[in-house]
Amino acid sequence: MNLYERDQRALSSMASLRFFPQAAVGGEGAYLIDEHGGRLLDLSASWGAASLGHSHPAVRAAVDRALASQAGASYLSGANIPAIELAERLLSIVPGRAAGRVWLGHSGSDANETVARAVVAATGRPRIIAFQGAYHGGTVGSMAISGHPAQTSVQRAPGLTLIPYPNAYRDGGESHAAAAALRHLEDLLAGPLPPGEVAALFLEAIQSDGGMVVPPPEFFQRVEALCRRHGILIVADEVKVGLGRTGRMHAFQHLGIEPDIVVFGKGLGGGLPVSAVVGPTPIMNYRAAFSFQTVHGNPVCASAAVAVLDTIREQGLVDHAAAVGKHLKNLLADLKKRHSLIGDVRGEGLAIGVELVSDQATKTPAKHQTAKVAYRAFELGLVLYYVGVNSNVLELTPSLPLTHDEATRAVEILDQALRDVTAGRVDDGSVARFAGW
């Protein structure tokens, strides 16, 4: 019995989001190592969490130091230096509006859930605006303020209003998409959605699980102006595309806006579970004992996060992500010329989406072919998953230190996978047992 078969015999499928029989025994840098010693070039970095790559020495050293003399396992009922240092560092990198206090958690889900509760409680305003297609988490409270269609049979918050996220590829180009989405929000605020009852608007600077959708220029500046006019807090969910991934420290910097609250997760921990909410003191100090879980703010995960932030700065990984991301996107743009399956290539830095369609004119989502491309890429030694409201967008979120050569190699493998799928060399049975989204 191989490793994947053992996995299937022991682990619940409730957490499965599987596209192929990936099983790793180790990893280093941008590579995972399988049980046969094969090296898999990892363009996902575990959905963006392994931000520094696998087995980064700075994270290993930080975790070892924290465990060598463990200052407890929580910040709930006692302070510890790594949690303080992490909070201080996060306060130093967020915009002034958000630089109040820091809440530490395990995941993007518990962070967004905490924000959703805190903004309503602290402002007394019962409503929240979020975007159709948004994935803010997998817990009850974070799913309640999400809009992703994969989250079927979940209860959305009663005070939630979902609005369209402008998609230039599918909504008639940048200006038309922006105008339509903005008009939708303005019409709501002028009538059925009383602005004085809205506590906050949650946004992703690039809507990642929704399909790596890059918003039209100025759209969010117009949204920000509306929010400021009505005293609506702006929450930037930077869990997947933040912390340098887009070639800026914060993805919202591409939008030219200044959020009130910033949510971090995934890559913050470099593969260890840690998230953070940074926001104004009146919100963040609304009440004690409001949102906590036992090992929140533990010194081991906090140390890893401090090491991640310091390494991003010391190794210039923000600029590196911008440079390698540009190279990767150029290679993908060339690939698009050779493959009619590729409908759109979009993204910033090392947050890139490759949308696959079965018809360039109608832009029909090529869901089945997307699953086959991901499966075939895995067989050829490349790990990447897919996202999107139609499950047809290959998501590239590699570790930030990815090299130019690794990016080149990745696109060579993706090219072969696309050719094999187009030529019918990947049978339906291969992907049938992987449910994906």
Ligand SMILES: Cc1ncc(COP(=O)(O)O)c(/C=N/[C@@H]2CCCCNC2=O)c1O
């Ligand atoms: C913008 C954004 N905000 C919050 C979350 C939730 O983070 P956690 O999965 O760490 O709770 C996520 C998580 N995204 C999912 C995680 C599950 C697998 C599918 N792909 C993701 O990246 C996210 O992308």
